Amino acid sequence: MIREYLPVLLQIIVAVGFAAAVLIVSVIVGKSGRRTRVKDTAYECGMVPQGEAQPRFGVKFYLVAMLFILFDLEIVFMYPWAVVYKETIGHSTLILWSMLSFISILMVGYVYALKKGALDWKK
Amino acid sequence: MSPFLFWIFAGLMLVFGAGVVLNRNPVASALSLVVSFLGLAALFMSLDAYFIGIIQVLVYAGAVMVLFLFIIMLLDLRAEKLRKINWLASAGGIAVAVALSVQILYVIGNFRFSQQPFPPLARSTVDDVHHVGSLLFENYNLPFQIIGVLVLVATIGVVVLSKRELR
Numbered sequence: 445m446i447r448e449y450l451p452v453l454l455q456i457i458v459a460v461g462f463a464a465a466v467l468i469v470s471v472i473v474g475k476s477g478r479r480t481r482v483k484d485t486a487y488e489c490g491m492v493p494q495g496e497a498q499p500r501f502g503v504k505f506y507l508v509a510m511l512f513i514l515f516d517l518e519i520v521f522m523y524p525w526a527v528v529y530k531e532t533i534g535h536s537t538l539i540l541w542s543m544l545s546f547i548s549i550l551m552v553g554y555v556y557a558l559k560k561g562a563l564d565w566k567k
Numbered sequence: 568m569s570p571f572l573f574w575i576f577a578g579l580m581l582v583f584g585a586g587v588v589l590n591r592n593p594v595a596s597a598l599s600l601v602v603s604f605l606g607l608a609a610l611f612m613s614l615d616a617y618f619i620g621i622i623q624v625l626v627y628a629g630a631v632m633v634l635f636l637f638i639i640m641l642l643d644l645r646a647e648k649l650r651k652i653n654w655l656a657s658a659g660g661i662a663v664a665v666a667l668s669v670q671i672l673y674v675i676g677n678f679r680f681s682q683q684p685f686p687p688l689a690r691s692t693v694d695d696v697h698h699v700g701s702l703l704f705e706n707y708n709l710p711f712q713i714i715g716v717l718v719l720v721a722t723i724g725v726v727v728l729s730k731r732e733l734r
Binding site for chain 1: 613618621622626628631632633634637638641694696697699700701703704705708712714715716718719720721722723725726729730733
């Protein structure tokens with residue numbers, strides 16, 4: 445059982461090892477310059493920077509993220525659906541229609557968001 | 568699942584959970600929370616609850632953490648950096664936490680059923696995603712559609728609340 449997860453472990457080891465190796469090699473091989481206060485300020489095309497290094501984002505991003513979560517939830521229900529679909533469809537087509545109806549209910553929300561301009565970036 | 572793996576993932580969760588609280592940088596806290604969620608997903612999978620494990624990764628570590636990161640971007644990060652640690656308050660908090668865990672340990676220690684080992688998990692030939700799927704689409708079709716309506720309501724609520732002027 446656990447043996448089946450060996451490829452996952454290997455992949456994690458390779459990913460972490462690669463990231464660590466790149467960091468360590470860049471520290472060993474690279475030359476680090478002297479750090480001064482001026483060097484640590486944000487680069488602003490030669491001008492004195494104004495405001496903060498991390499500007500605050502518009503709430504528009506948040507709207508997109510929340511819509512993403514809602515449609516992500518829809519996808520979660522498709523996992524068990526896809527798993528049982530093949531054996532269930534043989535004796536009844538209910539499973540197909542129930543998922544179609546589920547998607548069409550959510551499609552109403554998608555069309556609403558589109559029509560209300562929630563996904564328009566420019567405005 | 569060997570207890571060895573359980574201790575690894577439980578330890579990982581605890582270390583990164585502490586990292587969430589102790590980090591002064593909110594982005595680092597959020598990323599620690601992601602690792603903590605991944606450890607939780609591994610624990611779920613070790614209990615043969617693959618579906619919950621996958622959802623833990625997909626919805627919590629993926630989608631909800633994206634929301635957390637967006638909230639952090641909306642906030643003013645300087646206020647958090649300037650905040651001083653109130654030692655008296657943290658000492659009080661630690662005292663309350665320790666008292667609570669001592670109480671819980673005491674209750675569990677005196678509880679008769681807690682001394683018996685758990686019966687082993689019933690081995691099933693089909694995986695849990697299968698169970699969820701067949702139950703959801705055969706016995707609980709109407710609740711499934713109602714979930715769809717619920718998500719639809721949430722979608723409309725999001726659009727109404729966060730769009731300044733509706734078209």
